[in-house]
Amino acid sequence: METTRNAGSVNHRIREGLSRIxxxxxxxxxxxxxAFGLNPTQLSILELLQGRQDGLTVKEIAANLGVSQPTAxxxxxxxxRKELVTKTxxxxxxxxxxxxxxxxxxAILEEDSTPGAAQNTVGALAxxxxxxxxxxxxxxxxxxxxxxxxxxxxMCVSCRYFAPNVHSDAATPHHxxxxxxxxxxxxxxxDCREHEIxxxxxxxxxxxxxxxx
Amino acid sequence: METTRNAGSVNHRIREGLSRIxxxxxxxxxxxxxAFGLNPTQLSILELLQGRQDGLTVKEIAANLGVSQPTAxxxxxxxxRKELVTKTxxxxxxxxxxxxxxxxxxAILEEDSTPGAAQNTVGALAxxxxxxxxxxxxxxxxxxxxxxxxxxxxMCVSCRYFAPNVHSDAATPHHxxxxxxxxxxxxxxxDCREHEIxxxxxxxxxxxxxxxx
DNA sequence: TGATTAAATTAGGAGTCCTATATATATTTA
DNA sequence: TAAATATATATAGGACTCCTAATTTAATCA
Numbered sequence: 001m002e003t004t005r006n007a008g009s010v011n012h013r014i015r016e017g018l019s020r021i022x023x024x025x026x027x028x029x030x031x032x033x034x035a036f037g038l039n040p041t042q043l044s045i046l047e048l049l050q051g052r053q054d055g056l057t058v059k060e061i062a063a064n065l066g067v068s069q070p071t072a073x074x075x076x077x078x079x080x081r082k083e084l085v086t087k088t089x090x091x092x093x094x095x096x097x098x099x100x101x102x103x104x105x106x107a108i109l110e111e112d113s114t115p116g117a118a119q120n121t122v123g124a125l126a127x128x129x130x131x132x133x134x135x136x137x138x139x140x141x142x143x144x145x146x147x148x149x150x151x152x153x154x155m156c157v158s159c160r161y162f163a164p165n166v167h168s169d170a171a172t173p174h175h176x177x178x179x180x181x182x183x184x185x186x187x188x189x190x191d192c193r194e195h196e197i198x199x200x201x202x203x204x205x206x207x208x209x210x211x212x213x
Numbered sequence: 214m215e216t217t218r219n220a221g222s223v224n225h226r227i228r229e230g231l232s233r234i235x236x237x238x239x240x241x242x243x244x245x246x247x248a249f250g251l252n253p254t255q256l257s258i259l260e261l262l263q264g265r266q267d268g269l270t271v272k273e274i275a276a277n278l279g280v281s282q283p284t285a286x287x288x289x290x291x292x293x294r295k296e297l298v299t300k301t302x303x304x305x306x307x308x309x310x311x312x313x314x315x316x317x318x319x320a321i322l323e324e325d326s327t328p329g330a331a332q333n334t335v336g337a338l339a340x341x342x343x344x345x346x347x348x349x350x351x352x353x354x355x356x357x358x359x360x361x362x363x364x365x366x367x368m369c370v371s372c373r374y375f376a377p378n379v380h381s382d383a384a385t386p387h388h389x390x391x392x393x394x395x396x397x398x399x400x401x402x403x404d405c406r407e408h409e410i411x412x413x414x415x416x417x418x419x420x421x422x423x424x425x426x
Numbered sequence: 427t428g429a430t431t432a433a434a435t436t437a438g439g440a441g442t443c444c445t446a447t448a449t450a451t452a453t454t455t456a
Numbered sequence: 457t458a459a460a461t462a463t464a465t466a467t468a469g470g471a472c473t474c475c476t477a478a479t480t481t482a483a484t485c486a
Contacts, residue, residue: 010343011328011335015238016403017350018331019257020366022235024357025228027279030474039474041442042230058465066240071443073466078441095451096463115224117362118231122224124356129349130223136338136346137230144336146238149330153233190229243443254473269447284474286435291472292445308433394486 021118028116035080036108041075043112046072046084046105051193055100058198061209063151084108094194142207154195156188157210158203161196164210173213234331241329249321250295254278254288256325259297259318264406268313276364297321300322344398351401355420367408369401370423371416374409377423386426 036043048064049056050086056064056170062072076099079085084105087154101109121207142157144150156162161178172182189195198206219287242253249256261277262269269277275285289312292298297318305307314322355370357363369375374391385395393408402408411419 010347010399011332013401013403014335014343014347014350015332017347017354018231018234019238020354020357020363020403021231021350022238023277023279024363025232034475039234039441059463064236066236067442067466068444070445070467074442077466093452093464098464117357117360119224121353121356121362122227125349125352129345129352130227132342132345133349134227134230136222136349137227137234139338139342140334141230141233143334144233144330147330149334150219150233150237169404186223188226189234190226247444252472272432280473281475282434283436283476287473290435306433306483310434 002017021121022123025116025118028118032112032114032116035114036112038084038108041067042079042082042084043065043108045075045079045099046101046109049085049101049105050109050161051097053100055088055098057096057098058098060151061099066150073095079105125187135185138190141190146203153196154189154191154193156195157191157207159189159192159195160202161194162198162206164206165213233336237334238329238331241331245325245327245329249325251297252319254280255292255295255297256321258316259322260290260294260404262298262312262314262318266313268301268311270311271366272309274312279363279384292318300418327367340399347401348398351403354403359416365410367402367404367406369408370403370420371410372405372408373411373415374404374407375411375419377419378426 018037028039029043033040033043038046044065047059050062058072058076059069061076062069065072065075076085076087080087084102085099086102087097087099090098122133125133138155139158141150141153141155145152145158152158156174156176157164159178161176163175163177166172166175167173167182169182172184174185174188175181176183176184176194239253242256246253246256251259257278258274261274271289272282273286274289276283278285278288282325283356289298293300295317297314299314299315300310300312303311335346338346351368351370354363358371359364365371369387369389370377372391374389376388376390378386379387379388380395382395384425385397387396387398387401388394389396391409
């Protein structure tokens with residue numbers, strides 16, 4: 001029950017807040033992309049493809065971008081014209097097309113490293129708050145992916161190399177079996193290139209252990 | 214210093230996380246908008262105009278949307294064709310145009326009340342976490358607006374009716390002089406229709422008092 | 427008053443994004 | 457196994473976003 005003015009639920013207000021930040025990010029993405037003669041959609045496809053040797057299908061790209069499949073085809077074609085991605089049809093299923101990032105595309109991503117306003121704004125938060133925020137985002141994204149609202153992301157919490165809360169040191173309670181090192185909440189990945197998806201049972205167990213921490 | 218894998222800074226990871234949520238919100242906005250024959254940009258202009266009797270200029274709309282002025286002109290024209298907004302030239306400065314939401318536009322906003330996936334996802338967080346998240350967003354947005362990265366938003370923290378941390382009750386420490394009622398962190402507004410901007414000195418003092426809480 | 431500054435529009439063009447449909451390949455089933 | 461169904465992508469067509477550059481009109485400054 002709200003006590004003042006008609007302003008909906010906390011959920012609604014949080015959404016409004018996220019939306020403001022999203023506007024800034026979009027703007028920023030335009031500037032980042034423009035520097036390479038791209039637009040935000042094209043740049044985000046490139047980012048999505050980064051580190052995925054086998055590439056992704058058109059359908060997968062559409063799902064990750066949250067757009068229709070024909071729209072994905074459009075944007076992939078634009079990237080293909082610019083020679084930033086290559087398309088090869090899959091031998092196993094000749095209906096599907098694997099889109100792989102080209103060398104020129106990788107070069108763009110490596111060159112792009114300007115932190116924008118949105119990223120700087122996170123610096124306005126205290127360390128503790130940043131950690132809170134990151135963890136809250138992880139929780140929300142996990143909820144989305146486990147409910148099939150978005151594809152599985154390359155996050156620690158869905159990775160088979162992730163072992164949460166296994167170290168007694170409060171600063172670095174987690175362990176990554178890929179690099180075999182301890183790490184902390186602040187290092188939780190959202191999009192790790194080394195991510196390997198764990199099966200649902202493993203993910204569920206991992207999540208329980210993670211939340212107990 | 215990162216301890217595992219090359220994954221940039223916390224800031225970067227938080228941005229990645231926000232970006233995933235933004236994708237879901239965009240998608241959701243498409244569906245919300247589609248139901249009224251609109252697109253997300255048009256719907257967000259309508260939302261922006263909601264409750265602003267005097268309307269906004271083209272320039273202000275562009276700034277709030279984070280797009281160029283010609284783009285704003287485009288979208289406003291689309292809304293005008295659909296008779297959801299009206300344009301009147303300002304008597305005081307005949308160069309400027311005031312865009313006001315029309316009755317038909319108000320009707321659409323009132324009809325639209327479907328909470329989508331992004332909003333539901335916030336429900337995956339505990340009450341305490343929701344509060345943290347909302348406050349963190351307020352902090353970031355305030356930082357953005359005080360650094361002129363975005364226009365002043367209709368948030369409590371920049372409103373002249375807002376008195377932070379004036380009540381001893383931990384659940385409702387703040388006071389809104391507009392409705393003359395106490396309220397809590399969870400009720401903090403992001404886009405309050407009754408917002409009246411406070412001058413910079415007042416805002417600075419308010420912010421200091423708010424952060425001490 | 428003339429020059430500058432400012433707000434909005436117009437022009438032109440690339441590309442997003444949608445729905446509906448077509449095409450090709452897989453898979454299922456009768 | 458042939459026919460029916462399902463799946464992956466591409467095409468077609470259309471509305472609109474979004475940009476930069478250049479105009480138009482109005483306000484302000486010198």
